[in-house]
């Protein structure tokens with residue numbers, strides 16, 4: 001099996017390929033990615049939930065220390081547990097509904113201006129990025145950096161996730177990381193004590209968590225939160241603009257409490273996550289050896305017909321919907337509550353804006369394997385003359 005996630009066909013639409021892989025070789029070794037690739041829901045779920053066997057901290061599987069200090073994403077129990085608890089408690093004590101209301105106000109303002117002016121607009125740049133940045137900055141309790149500058153840093157760092165496949169993205173990613181570290185230093189000095197960052201800083205010592213772990217986790221939180229929320233919003237907007245039935249259903253009935261998760265399952269921004277195997281283990285007749293990397297293709301798992309009825313359709317009231325778009329298990333998304341609030345507020349705003357939402361041009365995508373979403377998404381609100 002020679003799957004190239006950066007091929008033009010995979011960037012355009014990987015789902016038909018995922019379907020073929022699930023059928024013909026659900027687990028295969030990819031020399032291109034230097035990793036096992038798991039495509040079925042059940043195997044991906046196992047990788048996410050069995051952290052004894054599949055490590056986020058790759059040194060447990062015999063990989064060399066990178067020298068880089070760890071964030072909660074690269075730690076495993078027992079070190080992971082207090083860091084995760086510290087962030088989870090601080091997350092729950094934030095006024096997330098207020099953040100949702102502010103997001104809704106910002107989105108309503110942008111969208112109503114857009115619906116009054118003729119022509120198309122780029123949803124990713126004009127709506128998803130400013131809204132996601134507002135959400136994450138309010139959560140952390142920090143001043144909002146200029147959207148364009150921050151989006152450029154975040155883009156460079158998220159593209160760095162694909163450095164194994166595309167070595168040229170590594171240097172810009174490291175440069176962006178250095179710049180982001182400078183910004184974080186400023187936030188640490190000037191954060192609002194009531195925001196999440198102030199709270200974790202205040203609680204770190206009592207919880208036995210080093211300032212370094214807080215620092216690195218704050219960077220992950222900011223990036224994981226911003227880029228994925230931009231991606232989830234852009235993917236959901238694209239799905240609405242290209243699925244008139246779903247758009248109509250969201251407009252006339254209150255389906256977003258389950259619909260938000262269905263949009264994430266249908267086309268989530270995080271296509272995969274990798275773990276290192278701690279001990280030889282056999283899954284689906286394939287033996288994965290200690291030290292080997294294994295990639296769970298979450299995008300494929302979320303379209304697995306063994307788990308989801310009519311997986312290629314958007315069923316806004318799908319129940320149950322145990323999708324993996326937000327991960328699962330001990331490393332599952334710590335920002336999941338805020339993610340749902342943000343996407344819901346945006347989709348409400350998008351569907352309640354007057355005018356007929358329409359795709360106004362071909363979406364443009366950068367070649368990226370890990371994060372999938374349109375980097376440019378031209379939309380318009382067409383309006384019959386009578387409504388103007």
Ligand code: HEM
Nearest residue numbers: 072073224225228229232273325326327331333334335339
């Ligand atoms: C809709 C938007 C989002 C999506 C699709 C998403 C997706 C994910 C996924 C798939 C993982 C698991 C990665 C793995 O297992 O390796 C994850 C972890 C994480 N997410 Fe999110 N995320 C979103 C929004 C957010 C937000 C808003 C925040 C915080 C502001 C956030 C913070 C985190 C953190 C800190 C982790 C690492 C947790 C750990 O390793 O213990 N995410 N996210």
